[in-house]
Amino acid sequence: MSGLTYKDSGVDIKTAAELVGDIGALRRRTEGKRQLLGAFGLFAAAYDLSDYKQPVIVTGCDGVGTKLELLLEHDLLETAGKDLVAMNVNDVLTTGGDPILFLDYIGIPKIDKTQISRLIAGMTDWLSACNCILAGGETAEMPGIVPDGFVELSGFAIGAVEKPDLLNPERVTPGDAVIGYPSDGFHANGWSLVRRVLREHPEDFSKEEIVALLAPTRLYHEEVNALKAAQIDLKAMAHITGGGLVENLERFLGSKGADLAIPEWTLGAIPKVLQHVDRADRLNTFNMGFGWVVIVPAAHQAAALACGHNAQLLGTISPHHGVRVVVG
Secondary structure: OOOOOOHHHOOOHHHHHHHHHHOHHHHHOOOOOOOOOOOOOOOOOOOOOOOOOOEEEEEEEEOOOOHHHHHHHOOOHHHHHHHHHHHHHHHHHOOOOEEEEEEEEEEEOOOOHHHHHHHHHHHHHHHHHOOOEEEEEEEEEOEOOEOOOOOEEEEEEEEEEEHHHOOOHHHOOOOOEEEEEEOOOOOOOOHHHHHHHHHHOHHHOOHHHHHHHOOOOOOOHHHHHHHHHOOOOOOEEEEOOOOHHHHHHHHHHOOOEEEEEEOOOOOOOHHHHHOOOOHHHHHOOOOOOEEEEEEEOHHHHHHHHOOOOOOEEEEEEEOOOEEEEEEO
16 A cells, blocks of 8 residues: 655655756856856855955845735736845845855745746846856745745845955945935835835726836846946945835944935836835835945046946935935
8 A cells, every 4th residue: 555645745846856957948048157167956056266366255145025925916927036136146246246156945835837937037037147157046845834826035146256355344434425326116125015005005006007116126237347347446335125225324334424315216106105105214114216325435426427327426424423314
């Protein structure tokens, strides 16, 4: 008499193994200028750092947050994959490092090849754009743990930087310029608040407006590459995520602060969301139109502004603790 199988319990190992082959072509898109050392699909991935003289490894780990609920509802799986990559790769870029390897974790109630392939396709779109390799990951089939219709997503980015090129925010001094580079929306932060606004005021938003609000998190590798190519003295870079401009700058300014003036955020239906949000709290929740900030000497201000489309001078570093933001 035969006993229960793993498949009887809701986990199909054969289908999961087939999936690795199915996504192979997508993954190979991420191996262009960089390649793994050894084969893909082993227990761990390897990358040769011998081209670096004094390599420092930099890492990041993040997810998509509660934005994922709306992305699933509107069948925007590719956007979820892009969000996952950008939230991690941007963090690695803040160090001055190059993103080299990316790994993903996907937790699902049951293997759905099409669903997972679409998630991976979004990841590889963004990874190939910034020359970062999809080195591996984990797809965990967890019936009874992950609810039907839902997906868990986590990402892990690994980069490297020459030790002398590792950014040191302690070099930031009063008078330095704070330059902002535009975001493409709320990115993947603050969506618990956005979701509540959408839930309580559904009459204010069309489906088209909601889909536009769900634009993927922007990658800032092009701006960073331009800044490096221009040999600008980069003292610090910040990825503006949860906590907004205030918290994300204060985390490395120490006893110093910043005086910032930003324009009203007028992109798409975003003003409709903001009208239902406390004016002070929005500064501590959203990126307010700027997903990337760099701090450079005042003498390099013009050159830094030229390194990104619609970049703006947001203000200056002050000797007084705290980030003060004026809107409008």
